[in-house]
Amino acid sequence: MANTVPDERPGNETGIRRPRVESILEEALQKPLAVLQGGAGFGKTRAAADYLARSEYRTVWYNFTALDNNPSRFWESVSAAFALHHPALAEKMKLLGFPDSPQAFSVFLTDLTENLYTDRQAVVFVFDDLFLVDDIQVRTFLSNLIAARLENSCLLLLARSWPVAGIEAAVPMQLVGADDLCFTDEEAQALFVSSNMQVSLEEATAVNRYVSGWPIALSLLKMVMRREGTQAAMDALSVSKPRLFAMFEREIFFQYTPREQTLLILLSGLESFPRGLVQAVSGEKGRDLDQLMGVNLFIRYNVSARRFYFHPLYLEFLREKRHTLDEEYVIITYRRAAEWCRENGHYYDAINYYRRIGSYQEVWDILLLFEASRHTQTEAEFLIEQIKWLPDHFRNKTPMTRILLAVMLTNNLRFEESAAVLDVVQAELEKTQPGSAMLGECYAARGLIMLGREENNFDVWFQKADDLLPNGSSRWNNKLRLVDLGPGLNLQSARAGELKKSLACFTAGVPPMTRVLHGAGYGLDHLCECEFEFLTGNVRKAIEPAYQALYTAQSKSQYDIAGNALFMLLRIYTVLGEYQNIQDTLKHVHEYQKMDAAAGFGIWDITFGWFYSELGETNRVAGWVRNAVQYGHAPVGIERALLVRLRCLIADGHYHEALALLNQFEAVAKSKSAVITQIYVQLSRAVTYHYLRQHTSADTALKAAYKLAGGNGIVMPFIEYGNRTRSLLQRARETGIPGIPSGWLEEVHARASTFAKRHAFLTGRYHQQQNLRQDFGLSKREIHLLENLSQGLTREEISASMEISLNTVKSMTKQVFAKLGAINSADAVRIAMANQII
Structure with missing residues (x-):
């Protein structure tokens, strides 16, 4: 990272070094979080910039603008700032999108730290003009970044007030306040003397106390005093804003030509502006531009962002003059700004400027440039807002606006709104444009929506779309992730035969779907066949379609499907007890995880999370998977992450939290009639x-759970919980449960017991191979008990040897079995020996 601070021009607003302030900042930046708090004109930016420019810190500086209240636009701008330091990291950030979920934020932190710690030089992340942003998601991002406590770095926030609602600061921090930033009398004298002004300490004290040490006021007073003397300056200025604006007018704005004044007022409507944008709007080039912007004390250039920024007070001063401009000039400016932003890929800003002048077609054209992938909720909400802003007459004559709106609404779980929009546009197209490509696009969207809602019969719509779109969709492509966080196979009803019907739907629907979507979903039919065989207990029959899915998906870069195939193989080999195949599968997962093209996919963390949760090493499961608060995900199936998260909570004994989470996800599953998810919910x-x-x-x-699963022969969810369901099913066998056949209980209990034994063997072998001694939390007496069991002693002999009652021996033995996950005495001894306990 370059040691980059915001202003590339020499000197500063005050013209002097301030050792007192530098010392305060040096101490503050030793904490994970530092905050410079003070109102406008207190010199927060200048104090931080001057100190960091002279320090050994590497600096990443980001200036907020009002446009950053759109999280996706904020992320685009932050990525551009990081591109100046680490282009590869910026590309990963763009692929990831705004991290509005624990998963995405975890991926961002991983990418960030991999680039951040290339050496031991400390890094300061500066976020300036925090007062301009009140979007809760952007503020939550800052909270998460603070909470991450990045090694060897500090977050420096520049704020008008603190604390700021929506930003948590649960780390050691230091607050640098306005009193620290204000000039002392001695500093004020040094300021005047640095400009070759003969001012006594008494005179400087009078001036400084007149403006209460306010840095911006002192800077203006210095200009007047140098020309007219101390008393004239004090007569011209008080701390009131009208007086301050009057000095802006007389001392700064008046120096520009009328044409330049008009340009500055126009630029004030653009929030902040890259150099190229200023050139596009003004026609000024090179040296003329530097002269225009550089002579103004209250315009600074941020090298990190490569943008000009007005001082907030000066920006307010200019905006009060907007009424003096002809509206035609304003429209021309916004259009030029929008065109430049569009040409340079700043789509969010381009949309903002086009909206200000009511350019509907241009806004829609830019919306079509957004990649047709699964969107984060924030980005989808942005697209929804823009489409709804388009007037009715425009949307009516442009059907794709409403088709895209329906898909985005589904993306954000707004199913009823989505159906209402798509039903209307489909009926219109079938009546007015039968056989058209646009109707084909509508059918493709219908298929995607049904797939996202886990509804069967989506095959019919893709077949219809395939007939009308011989060259595939003009909108949807292979960038779509159809099953990153959830299974492929859907089940809408628990009626007998529905699982086979669902499989038939995928078998018939995937080929036309992949043609329409230019390869998206390639291999999904094989993945569903694998899941069908696995769910119904035909575990070995599931292996071949799993590999078919893996290699078919890989050929079209469908990493979500390839990842799910590997996840299924891990589960298959775990059930079969094939340790080496488990290790080989995890190696495949690791190789995919390292690929840049597969970055941001959640399935890799889910697969490793499954493995570690099986071993009881829940601390090694990715944080976003362990986190019980789920937000931000698009409405794909969430069973994979849910299953791992629940296993972690249960393994750690967080039973009440698990029940709360189950209630949350049961509601989501029922809203989509997702029966397979509901089976896991009820069983958990x-x-x-x-x-x-x-x-x-x-x-x-x-x-x-049985009622949801029994009619379609689904048994594997009950089996692969292993030792956990074994004791549950054992009790059910003994007491009987009306409505559950005893034969079914016997069969499933037997298979769950077999899996529990294999699982214990795999766990022991893993820890033995890793040369790790697993901590089962055994007491010394429990270890002594195991030693006696390993010697073949009976319960009575153990009772006599340990001088405890027979009932205590029996009770303690049950506790030891539970801690080890053992089936019987022999199994307990084997696990203890494998982990070097005895």
Whole structure:
């Protein structure tokens, strides 16, 4: 990272060094968070910039503008700032999009730290003009960045007030306030003397106290005093804003020609502006531009962002003059600005400027430039807002506006609105444009929406779209991620035969879908076949379609499907107890995870998370997967992350938190009629209640899970919970549950017990191979008990040897089995020996 501070011009507003302020900043930047607090004109930016320019810190500086209240636009600008330091990191940030979910923020932190720690030089991340941003998601991003406590770095926030709503600061911090930034009497004298002004300390004190040490006022007074003397300056200025603006007018603005004054007023409507944008609007080039902008004390150039910024007070001063301009000049300026932003890829800014002059067609043209991928919720909300801003007559004559609107509404779980929009436009097109490509686009959107809602019969719509779009869709392409966080196979009803019907839908629908979507979803039919066989207990039959899905998807860069295929292979080999195949599968996952083209996919973390949750090493599961608060995801199936998250909570004994999470996701699953998700919800609820010894509730949940699964022969969810469901099913066998056949309980219990034994073997082998001793939390007496068991002693012999009652031996033995995840005494001894406990 370059040691970049905002202003490339020599000198500063005050013209002197201030060792007192530098010392305060030096101390503040030793903390993970530092805040410079003070109103407009207190010199926060200048104090920070002057200090950092002379320091050994590497600096990343970002200036907020009002446009950053759009999270996606903020992310685009932040990425551009990072591009000056690490272009590769900036590209990853652009691919990721604004991190509005724990998963995405975790990926961003990983990418950031990989680039940040190339050496040990400390880094300061500066966020300036914080007062301009009140968007809660942008503020949440700052909170998350603060909470991350990045090694060897400090976050420096420049704010008018502190604390700021929506930003948490749960780390050691230091606040540098307005009193620290104000000039002392001695500093004021040094300021005047630096300009070759003969001012005594007494005179400087009088001036300084007149303006209460306000840096901006002192800078203006210095200009007047040098020309007219001290008393004249004090007569001209008080701390009131009208007097300050009057001095702006007389001392600065008056120096420009009328044409230059007009340009400055016009530029004030652009928030901030790259050099190229100023040239496009003004026609000024090179040296003329530097002269125009550089002579003004209250215009600074941020090298990091490569943009000019007005001082907030000077910006307010200029905007009060907007009424003096002819509206035609304003429209021309915004159009030129919009055109330049569009040509240079600043789409959010271009839309903002086109909207200000009501250019509907241009806004729509730019919306079509947004990549047709699965969007974050913030980006989708932005697109929804823009489409709804378009007037009715425009949307009516441009059907694709409403088709895209329907898809974005589905993206953000607004299903009823989406259906209402698409039903209308489809009916219109079928009546007025039958057989048209636009109707084909509508059918493709219908198929995508049904797929996103996990509805069957989507195949019909893709077949119709395929007939009308021989060259594929003009909008949707292979950048779509169809199943990153969830399974492929859907089940809308628990009626018998529905699972086969769903598989038939994918078998028929995927080929035309991939043609329409230019390869998106390639291999999804094989993945669904694998899931079908696995869910119904035909585990070995699931292996071949899993590999078919893996290599088919890989050929079209469909990494979400390839990742899910690897996830299924991990589960298959775990159930079969094939340790080496598990290791080979994880190596494949690691290789994919390192590929730039696969960056940002959640399935890699989910797969590793599954593996570590199986081992009980929940601390090694990615933070966004462990986090029980889920937000920001697009409405794809979330079963994968949900399943791992629940396993972590249950493994860690957080049963009540698990129940709360189950309630949250059951509502989502029911809204989409996602039966497979509901099976996992009910089964996880049954296991959790069983651990809490609330057996009536556990039986009710187990019965609900069976009713959802039994008609379609779905058994694997009950089996692969292993030792957890084994004890639950054992109790159900003993007591009986009306509505669950005893034969089904016997079969599933037997298979769950087999898996539990294999699982214990795999866990022991893993820890043995890693040369790690797993901490099972055994007491010394429990270890002594295991030593006696390993020697073949009976319960009675152990009782006599340890001088405890027989009932205590039995109770302690059960506790040891539970801690080890053992099936019997022999299994407990094997696990203990594998982990070097005895």
